[in-house]
């Protein structure tokens with residue numbers, strides 16, 4: 065079947081599929097969300113105010129908060145981060161419009177091959193999964209911008225303009241966060257920037273249609289992100305949850321806040337000090353939800369391993385060195401499941 069036809073048939077946002085929860089979306093009993101017993105409704109992840117980042121005392125205070133959150137939760141929200149409100153709002157608007165425009169405009173970009181750089185798809189790895197996930201998505205690289213912008217979606221008409229502004233703002237923010245995180249590890253402030261080589265940045269928009277029965281399926285199952293650091297923008301609906309001490313913490317949407325999580329490469333480089341924590345997306349029966357993570361990390365040829373400065377006799381290297389490409393290939397060759405990819409790069413892994 066041609067890719068376009070597959071897109072028309074399989075995207076949940078085709079106007080028909082989201083009305084029925086067919087067999088192929090129903091998870092085995094033990095993988096379902098189990099809301100009442102598994103959630104920790106009173107806990108939340110830290111909210112860190114970045115407004116004083118450029119004065120000396122403020123900066124060291126922020127570094128302390130970020131490091132602590134990265135060790136304890138692997139997740140935090142940031143406010144007063146410098147990304148203008150209108151850039152954030154326009155990105156949310158255009159992303160929603162993308163999934164509400166006629167299906168033909170999305171199906172054109174449909175692909176089930178994870179190696180297709182600019183693509184619309186559904187679930188996670190359609191051909192590797194037994195059960196499909198309740199989400200559609202569009203993803204594309206963003207850095208360097210001029211190499212990619214001409215391959216981005218052409219519709220909605222203002223998509224490229226809005227998404228490129230957003231991508232540049234988020235990149236500038238992430239470069240600041242990388243400096244703060246480097247310093248928090250006791251390294252030079254340029255350490256992570258340099259380690260990431262030529263850097264890569266991917267913009268993903270997840271669209272979770274309202275779901276007939278959120279008890280039986282998931283938008284995304286528990287997983288850690290394979291890149292270096294993720295900055296996620298979510299709308300006001302909510303559905304992101306973070307694993308802490310065996311329970312799922314709800315990440316409450318805060319207007320104009322951004323959610324930051326440390327991903328697998330930072331767990332490796334920090335030799336386990338910073339945590340790349342499992343998170344998931346649940347669905348709801350009221351309304352559709354948009355989330356827009358930016359995945360930022362090393363370029364494929366970058367050599368990744370624990371920072372020499374963080375390895376000692378008392379704290380030996382937990383992970384071996386590898387090129388990021390090796391890690392990435394393994395991530396996309398399997399189903400989305402917990403932190404199983406990271407384990408393959410442990411020093412004494414089989």
Ligand code: OGA
Pocket residue numbers: 268270284289298303304305343344345355356357
């Ligand atoms: C992801 C992710 C969470 C969300 O896309 O990797 O974790 O809230 N998304 O959509």
Ligand code: NI
Pocket residue numbers: 287288289343
């Ligand atoms: Ni994720």
